[in-house]
Amino acid sequence: MSTQIERETDGDWWRGAVVYQIYPRSFMDADGDGLGDLAGIAARLDHVADLGVDAIWIAPFFPSPMRDFGYDVSDMCGVDPRFGTLADFDRVVERAHALGLKVLIDQILCHTSDAHPWFLESRASRDNPRADWYVWADARPDGGPPNNWLSLFGGIAWTWSPERRQYYLHKFLPEQPSLNLFHPQVQAAVCDVSRFWLDRGVDGFRLDSVNFFHHDPQLRDNPARPDAELRALLARPKGDDGIPRANPYNMQIHENDKTRPETVDFLRAYRAAIGDRPSVATMAEIAADGSHALLELYTTGEDRLHMGYTFELLSAPFERTTLRALLDDAAKTVRGGWPCWAFSNHDVVRAQSRWGAQGRDPAFARMLVALLTSLRGSSCLYQGEELGLPEAEIAFADLQDPYGRRFWPSYKGRDGARTPMPWEARAPHAGFTAGTPWLPVPEEHRALAVDAQRADPTSALAGIRRFLHWRGRHAVLRRGEMRFLEAPEGVLAFERRLGAAAMVCAFDLGGEGGVLPGRFVAAEGHGSDNGFDSDVGESRVVLPRWGAFFGATA
Known part of the structure; x- marks a missing residue:
């Protein structure tokens, strides 16, 4: 049975899946008005399918005044004319399914x-x-x-x-x-919305701001955050919830306005309303300090959501000890639930810049994606991450994000991660549009355009595509359990195990290479087609700078 057929008939297709996030405004503009659209998505889906991912997640395209760029929805069952029509959306779903891709869309149920x-x-x-x-x-x-x-x-x-x-x-x-969302009629109405989209062929949903769904019915004040805790919090650029430290929101403990116990009952009702379709998948966005416990709460059992992502890896510093502690906490806390990891998305600074400003080093970009998709769980790959795009510098005059305009210059907003995809290095606006793009295309992104990297076998795109196709042949990397291994400073190593199959995964996070002691054999033989060619010797593995190793103990 082919891999595509297995995924089409597998109700658990989402376990270990790689989901490619598309931000419609910035993916591809087909009509030349400077704004990405659904026709543009359909035209470029071959690129996504060629990466070896399993699904796409399309951010909001619904009718909206665009105060928050689509997350302020005025019609939950329509398509904003700026993005096209319902018929255009149907063509996206049809094209995605023809390419073997599942389709997830946003559901904004909080507001x-x-x-x-x-x-x-x-x-x-x-x-x-x-x-x-x-x-x-x-x-x-x-x-x-x-x-x-x-x-x-x-x-x-x-x-x-x-x-x-x-x-x-x-x-x-x-x-x-x-x-x-305490009101039964409101619950019924939003469930009707999700069923509407399921009837149009979507395969699931990413639910926005899940832990914001409910509040204290008595409307009691939030307590102030203690001074010592606040000082420790402000010492970091962002916390586990991804909130910039310039925001006074950090000065409260948000125990009454969000993260309420009533949310679990709603999630059960929501799953009951849409859960009669076996291949549907639901993903929660969770933004809270210490959110692994919420991830476990929201995704454990057959009557809640299938998976969820948090902001820990979207805000944590890039350092082996920190990342290991974070992942270890997740492993100990999320036992029955299922995580969906992300390093970048439309709400945070791109990982290529946030984690060390590695510039255009394709080895770093390739290693990040390999690490992301080797963790226990599913993963979200944000558009442009396969190109190793760094964060764009956006002048205040060009800034669109209301969040950034509110807190500028302490916080520059989210536009730097939302600039248009560069498709053609030499075309106007890097091939994104024939018009004037809604955000400028950075000149430094031109050299990283899809057409330039596709022609270069040493590029980040070529290496990431090679790895993802290789990963897709290894069930142990999709669904296996995970345990950490002792490793030298700067190296993160763990084992994935599924039944009798086991694979050692090691990553150089220090940028100086590393040596993994012990006897190992490379997966599928030394020089395998995963794109990582570590030096496998009789008693050790030598990782190159930003390298990775996949194999087994000898």
């Missing part, structure tokens, strides 16, 4: 746009049919907001509505009012 018809009706009065579909509260006697909760994007988490003479809750922008 809507303030332009959504549900909110417009809810805001109109206190006694209309959707009056309680959002979180409303009376002012304090002095006119102030009902409690001290803060918005992740800055300022208080409440906005006054003159129509109702009440405040509404928004955990992000004021234009993103929070849905009341």
Whole structure:
């Protein structure tokens, strides 16, 4: 049976899968308006399939005022005209499936746009049919907001509505009012939305901000973070939740406005509503300090989500001891659940820059992807990561992200990770668009364009593609258990084991090479086609700079 057929008929296809994240605004523009679109995605899916990944995750393409670039949805069952039509979306799904790719899309269930018809009706009065579909509260006697909760994007988490003479809750922008997921009708409505997309052929969902779904029904204040804990937190650029330290949001312990026990009951109801389709996969985004426990809580058992990713690896420093401690904690905490690891995405600085500013070193980019996809769990590969793209420097005048504009210059926002994909090194705007791109294409990205790397067998793209195809033939790297091995300083080593099959994986994280003592044999023989050619001797393995080794004890 072919690998593609196995994945198509396997209800657990998502275990150990590599999911390629597409940010539609910046992937490919087919109509020349400077904004990526669904037709552009369909036109470039061959590149994605050729990498050897299993699925795509498409970030929001729904109708939206674009205050938060699609994460403020005004119609959950439509396509924004800037991205195309429902027919264009259907063609993306059809093309992806023809290439053997599963399709995941975002579901934003925490909030809507303030332009959504549900909110417009809810805001109109206190006694209309959707009056309680959002979180409303009376002012304090002095006119102030009902409690001290803060918005992740800055300022208080409440906005006054003159129509109702009440405040509404928004955990992000004021234009993103929070849905009341305690309300049975709201729960039923968002489940209907997911079923709508399943009926159009999608294979699953990435659920945005899962631990933000609920809040304390009594609207009690959050406690202040103790001074010592706050000082330790501020000593790092970002914490486990990925929140920049310039944000006063860090000054509270968010025990009442998010990460509530009621969320588990909702996840059970959500899975029951969509769970009669055996090949569907759901993935949680979890943003909280110490989120491995939440990952276990949200993904353990048949009645919750299938997998989830956290921000630990999206914010941790690139250092062997730190990474090992983080992964060891995950291994000890996430026993019944299933992680989905990521080093880069549309919300954080690209790993190529965040982890040491390695510039254009293709060996570093290749090693990062090999490490990411060798961990126990599934993995998300962000568009451009296969090219080794560094973070782009965006001038304030070109900045689009409201989060970055709010906290500039202490925090420069997320636009540096969202610049257009470079497809053709010599074409205008690197082949992304015939028009003016919504964000500038950095000149340094031109040399890393897809066409330039495809022609170079030593490029990051060639090495990553080679490795991912090799990985796809090894079930032990997709589903095996994992245990750490002792290794020299600067080297991270572990074993993956599935039944009688075992594989040793070792990675040079120090940039100086490394020596792995003991007797080993390279997987499939020395010089195997995984693209990593370590020096395998009689009693040791010598890793080159930013190298990796895959094999077994002799």
